[in-house]
Amino acid sequence: MQYFMLARLIGMGIAMVSMVSAADRPNIVLVMTDDQGYGDFGATGNALIKTPELDAMAQRSASWEEFYVSPVCSPTRACLMTGRYNHRTKCIDTFLGRSMMASDEVTLAEVLQDNGYATGIFGKWHLGDNYPMRPSDQGFSYSLIHKGGGLGQPADPRDNKARYTNALLFENDREVETEGYSTDVFFDHSFEFMEQSKKAGKPFFAYVSLNAPHSPFHDVPQGLYEKYQKVDFSPIMVLDEGKDQAKENDKLARIAAMITNIDDNMGKLFKKLSDMGLSDDTIVIFLTDNGPNTRRFVGPFRGKKSELYEGGVRTPLWIQWPKVLKPGSQIKKSVAAHIDLMPTLLDACGVKEVPNGMDGRSVLEKLKNPEVELEQRPIVIQYHRGDEISKYHSCMVRLGKWKLVHPSGTQKTKFEGEPKWELYDLAADPGETKDLIGVEKEVAATLIARYESWYKDVSGARADQPGPPYIVVEKDKENPSVLTWQDMIEGTWRPNKVGYYKVEFTQDGRYDIRCEAALGYKLKKDEKWTAKLELGGKEYSTPFNPETGIGVFEALSIPAGRYTLKTKIVSEGGEEWVVYHTRILHR
The missing domain is CATH 3.30.1120.10 (Arylsulfatase, C-terminal domain)
Structure with missing residues (x-):
């Protein structure tokens, strides 16, 4: 191992005792869907939503019967990436700055990258959109992601128009146009990443973290949707009071189309691994991030996303690794959770000492031999x-x-x-x-x-560091820094509730700060509008053009330091609107 790698690992609190040889290290493909419930698979008893590829995977896999995640997106992702309870990481919610994870957390991707793995993420990160919290800052050598919690949310580019097809995404932190449905795009790019990693002679970790079947539901695979429109979903529907059954049936048809599209891509994944000769040497993991996004069939349980009943926090966990795990084995009467995946994967990859402070534990021996008894822990x-x-x-x-x-x-x-x-x-x-x-x-x-x-x-883990992390403005890392509604503290997603950002400028300098309204804002064109900025106890104003939705503060002199920053748009009649995106450019 090279000296610089060893020094970094020691700095992380990791001591490398031994590793398996590069040729014997498994590849890892971790697929996690967004807002798909426990009962959305044929393998878990759903006769209406078709998932033949995942049903077949379940038969080939070691299946963990009692596996827990958090009831919403970001907390699950923080636990999975760190092996630690998310409350230790500053990530405790899904928006308003609370989904940003502290950058000093050691991620699964960082450890694998430092142990010779190519690391790629495809889809949803949801742990911070700005430096130093992006995937590229947290161990991923390649990233193709959307920002925030999903396509169609306030972290999206202004002109993305909530589209899942031909979406504007971010490849290695640069905005790019894509062609095709987002789930297909993420899988296709993961396949290219796997091929390139193999050519380079490197094992790979591909984190395929899909945004589907999360809302919005207006843009779904059309052919599958047309088929599901003919299905009566009432046997799996749980109607809340006041819900319209026809509308709920249509919503489930759309969700089912997204799910079957995921399943189709899983089939392409298994074929790709076979064609590359990597099936036996690749760990493929499938799970969901929380319960379903509507009240619907969840197997023998009750509950949905955001709830603590089993339907909100239980997921299937299927792990396929033909070289090591017995196909069709089932782990029963043993409880595991998202915090266990990182230590388990590091164990499988031959990392003998893991980062300090993980709450999870390796369950690899239990996966290999379901008869092994694990000590009970809460x-x-x-x-x-x-x-x-x-x-x-x-x-x-x-x-x-x-x-x-x-x-x-x-x-x-x-x-x-x-x-x-x-x-x-x-x-x-x-x-x-x-x-x-x-x-x-x-x-x-x-x-x-x-x-x-x-x-x-x-x-008590971060009692001395209250609130969300600081977004760091550093010219050589991110320029411009684009602050979005996703991370606006003490705001809401209502456009008339203005919040603020915690920002650290690392360099003295001249900065242009550009305020952008959402394209959907209906600003009164016959009124004079002003953009206002509060920073470091000073207030600034500049004209705001309601036609373009843009106002720019030019060449502000800002000393290095930590600040709260608030921007807003104000009409001469006294209306206040949230700035959709605030762009900070270091000249």
């Missing part, structure tokens, strides 16, 4: 809105067959009062229908104590 999942964790709010503890849950809802940022715990025996009651909190009091007390210990630990 898995804790907590998610709700807000800049910081709130004790007892929207949380669960899983230990053995028992699950303690406090389903207080996710939209409020704080929980006040006494928690109303629920306790379930999941071995006997996977649907969580029989609350045993008043019967198994000793079990409940034990799990509450486990939660409180966990809460004390993770809530």
Whole structure:
């Protein structure tokens, strides 16, 4: 190992004891879909949504029966990338700056890259769009991604028009036009990456992190949608009060089209690996990031995205590795979670010492031999809105067959009062229908104590660093820096609620700051508009053109330092609008 690589690993808290030879290191393809539920597969009992390729993969794989993720996007991704509970990483929500992950976290991609792997991401990152939090800053040598939490969200380029077909994406941090449906594009580029890695003689880690079947649902694979329009989805539909069945049926037809398109691409993936002669030596992993984005069939469970019941936090986990894992093996009565994937993969790749501070553990031996007994340990999942964790709010503890849950809802940022715990025996009651909190009091007390210990630990992890991370403006790393609504602190996604950014300028200099309105804004053209900027205790104003949706502050002299930065658009009549994108250019 070269000296500089060893020095970096030591700086990460990693001591390399030994590694398997380069020829024996497996490739890794990790596929994770967005907002696809546990019950959206034939292999999990869905007779209406067609997933033949994934059903076949399940038969060829080691399947982990009780595998947990967080109930929403970014927390799951932070846990997966670091092997740590997301609350340690500053990533605790999905928007308003709370989905940015601290840049000093050591990622799976960083460790694999430093151990000779080619590393690529294709699709959704959702852990920070600016330096130093982008995939390219966090261990990925190649990236083709959308920004923010999904296409059609406020991190998108102004003219992307929420399109999944021919989308504007970001390749190695540069905006590019693409041709085709986004899922096809991400898979196709991952195939090219695999081929190039093989030609270079390097094992690869391809993180195919899809944005489908996340909303919006207006742009879906048309041929598949036309077929699914003829399907009656009422057997798998769970209608909330007031929902229109015909509209929900159409929505499920669109979601099903997106899912079957993913399945088709999985078939292309397996063929590509076979054609390259890499099937036996490649670990292929499939999972979802959280529960489904509508109330629908989730197997024997209940719940959906954002909820702590099993349907919101359980995912199939299929791991295909013909050289090592027995096809069709099933891991039962053993609980694992997203935090376990990083240590497990590092173990599989021969990294004998892993980054300090991981909460997860390698479960490789259990995958190889399902009869191996693992020591029971609690898995804790907590998610709700807000800049910081709130004790007892929207949380669960899983230990053995028992699950303690406090389903207080996710939209409020704080929980006040006494928690109303629920306790379930999941071995006997996977649907969580029989609350045993008043019967198994000793079990409940034990799990509450486990939660409180966990809460004390993770809530103190970055107590000296309150709030979201700083976006760093550094000319040689990102110029311009484009600040989007995705990371605006204390705002909302309503255009009349203005928030601010935490920004660190690393260099004294002259900066142009450009304010851009969303193309969908309906600004009154007969009024005078002004762009306003607050930075470092100073206020600036400049004319704003409602026709172009642009106003520019030119050549501002800004000393290096940390600031809060607020931009807004104001009419002469007193209307205030959020700036869609704020571009900071170091001259």
